Amino acid sequence: MTYCVGIQVNTGLVFASDSRTNAGVDNIGTFSKMHPFVKEGEVMLVLLSSGNLATSQSVVSRLQKDIKNTAAEQSLFKAADFSEACAYVGEVSRGVQKQHAGEDQQNSVNVGATFILGGQIGQERPKLALIYPQGNYLLATAETPFFQIGELKYGKTILDRIVEPSLSLEDAARCALVSLDSTSRSNVGVGPPFEVLMYRRDSLRIEQRFKYDLETDYYQRLRQAWAENLRTAFYGLPRFDWERDD
Template identity: 40%
Template sequence: MTYCVGMMLDRGMVFMSDTRTNSGVDNISTFRKMVIWEKPGTACITVMTAGNLATTQAVISLLEERSKSPFERDPDILSASSMFQVATMIGNTLREVISTHADEGQRADAAFNATILVGGQIAGGEPRLFLIYPEGNFIEASADTPFFQIGETKYGRPILLRAYDPAMSYEEAIKLLLVSFDSTIKANLSVSLPLDVHVYEKGALTTGRRFRITGDDPYYQEISAGWGDALKAAFAQLPEFSFD
């Protein structure tokens, strides 16, 4: 399992993903789930993946090859004229990979399924964020749905719903996402640090601040402990229930 969030803000976008791919008792592994393609001044595209690792790796590898090799540039993600076209390309590639694997193996379950978040901006357009399903179809973020989650979403979603504000700063957005991720990590062993972060500024058309947060990061530890203490304090201040 995994947990990834893409968030739209008035000033840009923030992406965060965990890195755990296996959480067996004696087999814990990590893998980067965030990929960024850019053509400075023309396009900046961030992709995050959840689901079957072989499927997501195949999709990313195909997109990588088609954006580099002159003989395989069909489709070339960095030549798309809009983020809608980018989402369509990725959706078609995801459907292609899943259908190819399914023909060779298990058809009865969702063993090869994956979901993808893709967000970014192409010159001449606004920043856009899409959630792509295993079938290859997708939905777009809007004012009513300003962020998307994939993977283990249920533990961190209530926090985002209560505290999200499109006018918040990047720093506030990262703090909010860290609380959401910390709550998920505490509740589910299949999600874990390190966390990869990308902050894209509207109109930049190039990779923004990109960094990794590890378990020994002082700020993360402060957020994790502080959120737990704040919840206990808030709970203690609520009125007592009475059977009368």
């Protein structure tokens, strides 16, 4: 499994991802699912990937090659705007899937991959998109300021309650970490290290990028505080009418 989340707030974007991959419980690996593509001062894009790992690796590799190949017709650094970048990633993804699906008609392996792409191109405002395996995409809005891919249900409730456009970048990053922590507690298919990247609007460079594992001091303190604060929140709930108020 995988769990990635992208959050769009007024002051910028936050990206977070776990690093566990598995093809059955006896075949577990660690792969980063966070791929920044940055040309400082011009383009700052981050891709989060879920689904078939071979597909998402091929897509990332193709995006990197197109950037290096000055003769390439399209690349993330040549996109005129964010929509063009989304459409290009969708097209690359479809191409890779088509190739592998073709070679694999006897087996029922799902070669689909879903992506979150976010960032800023030039003077556009920062944007966040969910790119489907079919290559089409959705943009985040003030009403729907975050996207999740992979094992999303466990960690959705806290995002639903906390995330809104006025949130600070730091609070958005903390909320993403809490969401990852809750998911990894309930599903062994999602696990550390957790990566968090913060982008501040109009900076056109990465603001902060962290990798947290179970030994990282801040993540340890966050985990423990969240567990304690949740218990306090729970035990502070109103009692049933027949319970003695003690």
